Amino acid sequence: MTEHPDPSGRPELPAQPDRPLRRLDARSLRGLAHPLRMQIFELLNLDGPATATRLAERLGENTGTVSWHLRHLAEHGFIEEETGRGTKRERWWRRIPVRNELNTDEFRDDPDSRGAVSLYTHQLVQHYFNRVTSYLSEDWEGDWLGAGTIADWTNLRLTPAQLRALNDDLVEVVNRHTPAPDAEPAPEALPIVVQLQAFPRKTRGTA
Template sequence: MTDQPEHPEETSPPTRPQRRLDARSLRGLAHPLRMRIFELLNLDGPATATRLAERLGENTGTVSWHLRHLAEHGFIEEETGRGTKRERWWRRVPVANRLDTADFRDDPASRGALSLYLHELVRQYFDRVTSYLDEDWEDEWRTVGTVSDWSNLRLTPPQLQALNDELFAVIARHTAGQDAEPDPAALPVVVQLQSFPRRAAGGAE
């Protein structure tokens, strides 16, 4: 799992440095409010505790505490040269975080943090989709967005890995050159991919 990432198991191509999350860093991120703060900094760029608190409906002091916690674990950093001693700006550290769930399979102490993290991540994905559906978009954008699924595949683990690799490669091709001056007509786009096995009814494999 790599994040954009906004988080771990997203599908960003490895165009920037990566770090592999260990038990300590996972526990540092696995908190609902910290993950929401990290998501906003990731999606919308640098912000102050005050601005984040307003968007999240939280107390500024509480948000400040969680910002410092995220910084301590290396997920965000202060944007130097901006703001004041009383109003600090924070930004996401430009490193893609990689989480391999197999690293924690035999670590009971991290199981709760891993479960919380993954469930909160899925909730964030769901919220992004519902926000898109609830918003009023022009037809030119509404007709090109999609919420789709394919449930009739039957694959082996290597075949599922190959499918994911091909999909990641497509995203990588469309990500190339994103550092250039964007087209004025371009908007930020979220691509979410979930691919996982499903147990058949009755427990059959």
Template sequence: MTEHPEQPTPPATPHRRLDATSLRGLAHPLRMQIFEVLNLDGPSTATRLAEQLGENTGTVSWHLRHLAEHGFIEEETGRGTKRERWWRRVPVANRLDTTDFRDDPASHGALTLYVHQVVQNSFNRVTSYLDQEWEDEWRDVGTVSDWSHLRLTPTQLKALNEEFEAVIARHTPGPDAEPDPDALPIVVQLQSFPRRAGGAE
């Protein structure tokens, strides 16, 4: 499971596999919301984040320091003042493999919270898109789709996901590419998982 895949990273970007300590450092609803905003919208301050998320500035500052201690974000040096620090996401692609925690009951709570919050964040992005007013040229090209009649083996499902990732990679511009002036940030969400048939145990 790749954490926050909505922000593609260049091939040269380092990767980090989340362990029990780093998972507990991130697995909090507000910390994950803060991390997502920094991931999607770029650097920000505690004050700006608090206004955006409807939280107390002191609370946001505490969670920012916690994220920094675990290496998820860092202060943007040379910007801001002593009283107003700017924070940005560390350019590392975080990867979480749920099988790493299969025999670690102490991490079960953090893992459950993390996975559920990832799904909640994805749901919130979809509902925000649907609730906002868009010009027809954008409304007509967005999609919220569901395919539920596939029957695949684990190997086939893995191959399907890898093909989707390859398509996204082909459409991801390089780090030096100049964006088209008409382009907007695009969110691509993919959920693919097995379903137990009705009555199955």
């Protein structure tokens, strides 16, 4: 899975020249697997660079606490200071343009990392849920009414290979609609979030 907010829980995307791939190891995972750090990383990913003060206001946290977590994220290579902007007292931070990939199977036999993996994945799902509820609570007008969708399909019965093929096909569709980094978006275009969860469900007894 690739991490949210990019991401860091999604199927792996093909390599992109402008977005090198970084596989998370145990140390970097533990550096990200904290509820507040994941919230900070989410905001920097979705809304762009920000200062500790601005992030603290949005998160309802103390500026000093947010600053500490920002430095922690920078130490583990998730974000960096935006040079040439701000002052020594008001530093701007941005996420590093890297796709962070997490393969949870690699930590299956590592008891020291199991807690971090669990916290990270559960927090990631919470981020997905929050994005959907935010969308549903907002007022949309004109052509945006009905343009989004929330759907699920529960009548599939697939093998592991077929499920992987389905995920690959869905990712290819998203890639076809993803503009090149240097493409100029249409004036009416807005940022779009596509979330994908495709997973097996163990059969439950009815007795």
